[in-house]
Amino acid sequence: xGPGMDGETLFGQPRGRPERPLxxxxxxxxxxxxxxxxxxxxxxxxxxxxxxxxxVLALNIPRGxxxxxxxxxxDGLRLFKISGPRRIDAARxxxxxxxxxxxxxxxxxxxxxxxxxxxxxxxxxVPPRLGVALIPFFFLSSLATGYCEELxxxxxxxxxxxxxxxxxxxxxxxxxxxxxxxxxxxxxxxEAVTKSAGAEEGNAPMEVLEAVQELFxxxxxxxxxxLQQQYAIAxxxxxxxxxxxxxxxxxxxxxxxxxxxxxxxxxxxxISPLLxxxxxxxxxxxxxxxxxxxxxxxxxxxxxxxxxxxxxxxLFGNLSQESDFYESAGRADMRLGAWCWIARELAARAAxxxxxxxxxxxxxxxxxxxxxxxxxx
Numbered sequence: 001x002g003p004g005m006d007g008e009t010l011f012g013q014p015r016g017r018p019e020r021p022l023x024x025x026x027x028x029x030x031x032x033x034x035x036x037x038x039x040x041x042x043x044x045x046x047x048x049x050x051x052x053x054x055x056v057l058a059l060n061i062p063r064g065x066x067x068x069x070x071x072x073x074x075d076g077l078r079l080f081k082i083s084g085p086r087r088i089d090a091a092r093x094x095x096x097x098x099x100x101x102x103x104x105x106x107x108x109x110x111x112x113x114x115x116x117x118x119x120x121x122x123x124x125x126v127p128p129r130l131g132v133a134l135i136p137f138f139f140l141s142s143l144a145t146g147y148c149e150e151l152x153x154x155x156x157x158x159x160x161x162x163x164x165x166x167x168x169x170x171x172x173x174x175x176x177x178x179x180x181x182x183x184x185x186x187x188x189x190x191e192a193v194t195k196s197a198g199a200e201e202g203n204a205p206m207e208v209l210e211a212v213q214e215l216f217x218x219x220x221x222x223x224x225x226x227l228q229q230q231y232a233i234a235x236x237x238x239x240x241x242x243x244x245x246x247x248x249x250x251x252x253x254x255x256x257x258x259x260x261x262x263x264x265x266x267x268x269x270x271i272s273p274l275l276x277x278x279x280x281x282x283x284x285x286x287x288x289x290x291x292x293x294x295x296x297x298x299x300x301x302x303x304x305x306x307x308x309x310x311x312x313x314x315l316f317g318n319l320s321q322e323s324d325f326y327e328s329a330g331r332a333d334m335r336l337g338a339w340c341w342i343a344r345e346l347a348a349r350a351a352x353x354x355x356x357x358x359x360x361x362x363x364x365x366x367x368x369x370x371x372x373x374x375x376x377x
Contacts (some may be wrong), residue, residue, distance in 0.1 A: 014076035022164035022232070025068070035157055052243065053137035060144040067151045080155040098130065141221070145156030189211045209330055212338040216345060219364075220357065239335050239372040248367050264292045271311060288366075297362030301346065304369040308343050311373065313344055339372045357373045 018024050071080045188195060204225060215235050222228035229249055247259050252306025268285055275281035286304035290296075312320035313327075330337020345367055349356030357365065 009338065016075065017072060017163050018074055022166070025160040028067070028070070028152070029157070050137050052099040053141035054139035057144050062150040064144070064148040064151055067148070067156050068214070071156055072153075077161065080159055082151075082155055085344060101263065124228055129161070208238060208334040208338050209341060212342060216342055220349070225360070228361065228364070232368060235368055236371055239339055239368065240375060241304040245368070245371050247373065249364055255298075263367065263370055263374065264289055270374045271307065274314055275307070275310055278314060280353075281307070281310055284310070288359045288370075292370075294361055296359075297359035297364075297366065298350075300366035301357075301369075302350065304366040304373075305347055305350070306374060307367060335372070339369070343369065 001129070068077070068082075071077055071082065212235065215238075217232055219231035219235060221230055222231060229246075232249055233246045236248075239245075247254065248263055250256065251259075268289070271286070272281075275285075284303050284306045288300055288307065290301035291303055309320070312325070316325070316329070321326060322328070323344075326337050326340035328339045329338075342365075346369075348355075
């Protein structure tokens with residue numbers, strides 16, 4: 001163990017255990033870890049951008065420094081069993097990484113052989129493909145997350161609980177509360193590796209349309225709500241910016257509904273100038289607003305499709321009424337073509353005797369439409 005690892009060099013002599021160890025531990029847990037729930041919704045799609053990993057670093061590095069400081073100035077790092085890095089640690093970490101890749105990628109390739117695809121990976125078929133370029137970000141953010149959690153839950157919290165007369169089991173319980181958020185890092189790293197396969201861009205407009213044509217039927221046919229959400233997120237990532245759309249269909253009810261209202265407000269602000277002279281546009285927008293507010297899926301989708309038709313007629317005239325209009329739109333903009341194909345499929349299903357889609361599916365489809373139309377045209 002190197003000099004200064006007990007905190008004496010930087011912070012002077014340790015002053016001993018705090019007067020109320022449990023209170024200190026609770027305050028630290030609430031301040032730095034329960035706050036994580038505000039950022040915990042579906043991190044997978046968001047992790048495809050460097051900004052996500054920089055935010056992880058910005059969140060975890062101050063946490064780790066503060067925990068080290070509190071340990072050093074109280075008992076000293078030695079009593080928390082904190083020591084300097086050893087050569088064997090790098091080898092062990094590498095072996096653990098290989099094991100994690102095998103555990104994640106192995107079943108993925110096996111399922112692919114039977115035609116079962118992870119919807120989170122489906123968006124990798126279309127640009128932008130950051131692929132290997134994301135690996136350094138994954139590496140740094142996973143290190144920051146791992147070290148911060150180990151310092152707090154396995155070193156700091158266990159000792160503070162013992163000092164307060166509680167068993168270490170409570171530290172394991174606290175750690176499990178955050179498990180789903182903290183342990184997605186390796187899965188997202190596997191996603192980055194998956195994205196790096198097939199780096200050729202090829203015919204980008206056709207790739208976008210083919211990806212949507214593959215994902216949308218699965219979205220419609222999914223009978224599992226969680227799986228359907230993942231297909232919808234993948235569609236949203238293709239049509240817009242990766243890591244944005246998931247916020248409108250995941251999370252607890254009140255914050256999610258607030259985000260949906262904000263989405264519609266942004267959509268209305270964006271689309272209203274285009275439809276200023278269109279008869280019935282205001283009524284359709286008002287109807288859509290009411291349906292989003294009450295989460296009436298079929299009404300929201302019907303209003304969204306009417307607004308879509310008005311916007312396309314305004315932009316493309318009678319061409320928008322052609323059955324293959326999505327192909328023409330795709331030549332102008334690949335994502336516009338993909339959305340127009342989805343809109344055509346939704347209109348066809350809405351015309352079926354029983355509507356073809358349930359309320360929840362209609363609402364998600366309407367939100368996809370509002371998300372694209374509010375930013376993509």
